[in-house]
Amino acid sequence: MALSRPNLPSYSDDEVKDFHPAFEYAANNALKLVTGGGDIKVVHHRLINGITVDFAFERKSTGKIILLAEIKRTASDTQSTRTRNQARGYFLEAKPHTEAPYYLTSNLEITDLFKNDNARPQVSSQIIEGSPLRSGTLTGALSTTDEDDFYTNLENNIAKALTHALSNTGDYAESFISLQVNLKDALLDPDKWHQLFMPVAFEYIRGASKKTKALESLIKSVGWKPADVYKGTPQKLIDLGEQVDFYQIFKDPAPLPNDSKSFHNKTIADAYNAGLNRVTGDDLAEIVNELLAPTGLGIVETDDELARLLSIVAKDIFIGEIGEDDVICDPAAGSGKLLIAASQIFTGLKSSQYWANEVNPLFAESLSLRLGLNHAASISPTEHPKVSIGNVANLSKDDFEKVMVILLNPPFISGVQNTELKNKIANRIKAISGQISITNNGQIGLEAVFLELVWHLIPDGTVITAIMPHRYTSGLSAEVVAFRRFLISQLQLTHIVTYPRNGLFEKVSKQTVIFAGIKGKNPERNIKIIDIQVPLTNIDYALLSSGLKSGSLSPTRGVEVTELTAKSMLVNLEWGAFIGNKAKTFELIETLFANFKKFDNFGAGLRRGTAGNNGCADLAIFTKTDSVGTLIGGVAPPSSWLKPGINNSKTFNKILDVSTAPELALVPPAEAYQAGTTENLTLSKIINLYISKVAKVAPTTKPQKKNVKDILGVAVSLKSNQKLFQPYQVLIPRGSRELGRIGVAIIPIVISTNFVIAKFDSEQEAKLVASWLFSVFGQIQMELNCSNQEGMRKLEKEPISKIMYPDISLIPPDTQNELIAAYIADDPLQFKSPKPRTVDTLWAQYIAPSDHADVIVKTFNLFRGMCEDRNP
Numbered sequence: 001m002a003l004s005r006p007n008l009p010s011y012s013d014d015e016v017k018d019f020h021p022a023f024e025y026a027a028n029n030a031l032k033l034v035t036g037g038g039d040i041k042v043v044h045h046r047l048i049n050g051i052t053v054d055f056a057f058e059r060k061s062t063g064k065i066i067l068l069a070e071i072k073r074t075a076s077d078t079q080s081t082r083t084r085n086q087a088r089g090y091f092l093e094a095k096p097h098t099e100a101p102y103y104l105t106s107n108l109e110i111t112d113l114f115k116n117d118n119a120r121p122q123v124s125s126q127i128i129e130g131s132p133l134r135s136g137t138l139t140g141a142l143s144t145t146d147e148d149d150f151y152t153n154l155e156n157n158i159a160k161a162l163t164h165a166l167s168n169t170g171d172y173a174e175s176f177i178s179l180q181v182n183l184k185d186a187l188l189d190p191d192k193w194h195q196l197f198m199p200v201a202f203e204y205i206r207g208a209s210k211k212t213k214a215l216e217s218l219i220k221s222v223g224w225k226p227a228d229v230y231k232g233t234p235q236k237l238i239d240l241g242e243q244v245d246f247y248q249i250f251k252d253p254a255p256l257p258n259d260s261k262s263f264h265n266k267t268i269a270d271a272y273n274a275g276l277n278r279v280t281g282d283d284l285a286e287i288v289n290e291l292l293a294p295t296g297l298g299i300v301e302t303d304d305e306l307a308r309l310l311s312i313v314a315k316d317i318f319i320g321e322i323g324e325d326d327v328i329c330d331p332a333a334g335s336g337k338l339l340i341a342a343s344q345i346f347t348g349l350k351s352s353q354y355w356a357n358e359v360n361p362l363f364a365e366s367l368s369l370r371l372g373l374n375h376a377a378s379i380s381p382t383e384h385p386k387v388s389i390g391n392v393a394n395l396s397k398d399d400f401e402k403v404m405v406i407l408l409n410p411p412f413i414s415g416v417q418n419t420e421l422k423n424k425i426a427n428r429i430k431a432i433s434g435q436i437s438i439t440n441n442g443q444i445g446l447e448a449v450f451l452e453l454v455w456h457l458i459p460d461g462t463v464i465t466a467i468m469p470h471r472y473t474s475g476l477s478a479e480v481v482a483f484r485r486f487l488i489s490q491l492q493l494t495h496i497v498t499y500p501r502n503g504l505f506e507k508v509s510k511q512t513v514i515f516a517g518i519k520g521k522n523p524e525r526n527i528k529i530i531d532i533q534v535p536l537t538n539i540d541y542a543l544l545s546s547g548l549k550s551g552s553l554s555p556t557r558g559v560e561v562t563e564l565t566a567k568s569m570l571v572n573l574e575w576g577a578f579i580g581n582k583a584k585t586f587e588l589i590e591t592l593f594a595n596f597k598k599f600d601n602f603g604a605g606l607r608r609g610t611a612g613n614n615g616c617a618d619l620a621i622f623t624k625t626d627s628v629g630t631l632i633g634g635v636a637p638p639s640s641w642l643k644p645g646i647n648n649s650k651t652f653n654k655i656l657d658v659s660t661a662p663e664l665a666l667v668p669p670a671e672a673y674q675a676g677t678t679e680n681l682t683l684s685k686i687i688n689l690y691i692s693k694v695a696k697v698a699p700t701t702k703p704q705k706k707n708v709k710d711i712l713g714v715a716v717s718l719k720s721n722q723k724l725f726q727p728y729q730v731l732i733p734r735g736s737r738e739l740g741r742i743g744v745a746i747i748p749i750v751i752s753t754n755f756v757i758a759k760f761d762s763e764q765e766a767k768l769v770a771s772w773l774f775s776v777f778g779q780i781q782m783e784l785n786c787s788n789q790e791g792m793r794k795l796e797k798e799p800i801s802k803i804m805y806p807d808i809s810l811i812p813p814d815t816q817n818e819l820i821a822a823y824i825a826d827d828p829l830q831f832k833s834p835k836p837r838t839v840d841t842l843w844a845q846y847i848a849p850s851d852h853a854d855v856i857v858k859t860f861n862l863f864r865g866m867c868e869d870r871n872p
Contacts, residue, residue: 004111133157207275248368305536307341351375442479460520474576533559609751649733664749
């Protein structure tokens with residue numbers, strides 16, 4: 001059935017509900033314009049290895065993917081580094097299922113086509129010449145004729161992209177390949193890096209000036225010519241540049257005369273064209289970030305939407321208008337994303353009211369380029385953004401005298417990884433304030449102490465907004481609780497903002513949160529808890545900003561606001577009950593598992609294993625590789641006394657049978673405990689030897705608590721340990737730090753106290769329940785109900801009994817078999833980097849058939865967040 005043509009959306013419309021239908025309509029029409037289009041279908045929300053791609057052009061006859069498409073709402077989002085890397089990441093995930101290495105990004109107005117090539121590691125070097133393909137301009141009020149033209153152009157552009165993919169054609173556009181290689185060689189030489197960057201930036205600015213009349217006029221008046229004109233007199237680049245500004249670019253040292261690397265012909269030409277097409281400097285900043293990220297801890301560029309959100313929160317706190325001498329500062333600026341976003345929110349400010357400080361000198365040029373071009377209409381030697389290179393710990397309160405807003409995405413570095421740097425900042429805090437750092441405790445991250453230092457440097461009345469690890473909202477370690485006390489009492493917290501992690505910080509695993517406050521604010525204040533429930537790409541930021549200012553509790557779709565008093569949050573510093581992942585997971589379970597049953601109603605009840613419960617575990621159960629004769633002093637028990645066993649919960653097979661059970665258990669028959677029997681004599685001999693020798697040869701890694709005084713005591717202990725559990729037990733580890741393992745015993749087996757177990761009536765039933773517990777839907781409930789023991793997930797019968805499960809008797813037999821097969825085939829979830837697997841997808845399709853892809857994304861986001869909060 002033909003799709004009806006949707007109205008063209010406006011920028012504030014929903015990405016999925018409004019932009020996706022328009023693209024899908026045009027894509028299906030584009031197939032009619034392409035040779036061989038009849039064998040191609042457009043698949044919306046194509047699921048690939050648990051990742052949902054917006055659109056896939058898929059061959060009907062083979063199922064192979066020809067082209068992938070990622071859709072955004074605005075041209076700037078479409079061309080952002082994060083979006084491009086996201087699209088490329090989707091292609092790499094789908095690569096085994098593709099027949100061509102092409103992917104595209106589009107907001108309908110513009111479409112950029114890319115061809116993946118491992119020899120071109122930066123995504124900007126993979127763009128195909130001719131991009132961006134332009135369809136028109138979205139205003140939200142186009143006439144019918146304009147809309148016809150727009151759709152015609154969009155359909156033709158998609159057809160062009162498909163034709164390239166089908167025929168494996170298209171030349172690469174500007175690539176900066178040589179620049180990337182040369183800059184990489186200069187990573188340890190800031191002067192050489194600067195010399196390489198200067199001519200490229202000069203020519204990029206020339207290209208970008210064609211889109212800004214004021215900058216073009218200034219450059220003409222100064223007399224700029226193509227950069228390679230000054231190849232023999234490179235000092236001229238500095239002389240000319242100083243008359244425009246971009247200070248960190250146009251300063252000594254100049255390139256060497258006639259240096260072939262600094263004045264590489266193709267690179268200079270690429271720079272002009274890139275400036276003409278991109279204007280923003282984002283592509284050069286992308287290269288810098290790609291090169292620097294592997295060289296230092298905590299180097300991650302902020303995403304566009306999150307940068308915008310940070311400024312909106314700051315503006316909601318700020319009272320009145322920013323004065324003409326007031327300054328907005330990012331003290332850890334990187335390549336400048338936060339201040340670029342701020343200029344879009346705090347409108348009407350002069351460029352000199354923006355101050356970027358960055359410690360790494362290799363960011364200097366790209367930071368100056370980006371900020372300068374962002375203020376291209378007003379930049380001059382007397383009016384320009386301030387860019388400084390230096391360590392914040394070396395700055396003084398005087399430097400921050402005029403700062404009224406701080407925007408901060410500090411380096412996220414574990415306190416264990418860099419204690420020296422953390423202590424240096426703590427020492428600076430003491431030097432400034434005369435006080436010992438409040439936050440520098442235990443294993444707190446560098447970012448917490450960094451935030452405290454900035455707070456000491458700024459004057460009273462300054463607004464401070466910071467992106468921080470989400471685990472600080474709910475972690476219960478002493479240092480995290482102390483940090484929350486700092487947020488309330490010193491930072492004067494006014495806002496906490498939580499949001500989904502979809503697409504954010506793709507190259508790091510941490511979920512983040514925004515904390516914001518105003519230094520010296522009244523302690524009687526209320527604190528806004530802003531819960532953003534939809535991806536940040538789907539937020540109407542204009543409505544969000546105006547809604548927050550008006551005090552709305554629902555400022556825009558997908559955003560809810562609640563308020564708590566600062567006093568109540570200081571009294572109860574365990575914020576996880578009402579903020580963040582745990583609270584949202586409770587909501588997810590209540591919604592998704594509404595008609596499920598609790599685990600304690602299933603099977604024959606829950607109980608702990610028994611081996612090792614009353615001591616002498618090293619006699620009761622041991623690995624198969626250990627010599628039984630050595631263990632008990634040369635007296636081998638009858639083979640009938642040795643039974644399959646499992647002791648170690650850190651590593652074990654999913655399906656436990658005679659061959660896969662990792663240990664053996666000593667299970668003497670009842671006669672062995674009856675005085676005078678042959679079996680009793682054998683057991684007594686074994687125990688005597690155990691008492692005298694086991695301390696020297698016990699295979700366990702942990703020292704056992706031995707309270708062994710006589711044969712009778714050992715016999716009693718051994719007998720109580722050795723319960724042979726019947727088949728069809730599901731094994732749940734009581735302690736897990738790294739992996740979400742679940743086992744099923746299909747034979748009689750001795751089980752240690754390291755497991756909680758549940759008995760089922762059949763092998764099929766036990767394996768199916770194990771599959772559920774093994775999936776993210778079982779694992780997330782274990783995270784929700786567990787105790788956090790220094791990063792270890794600890795579970796007992798009571799929290800396990802709360803786990804919800806579907807009525808498995810209603811699951812069709814074929815589906816049951818698929819779920820069990822996936823459980824057996826898939827690897828356990830890794831708590832530090834959990835990724836969707838087949839078992840998760842199959843369960844999602846069963847419990848939420850209409851929106852399983854969204855359920856997978858939401859559940860994994862929450863699961864990752866709770867694992868991070870536990871900090872394994």
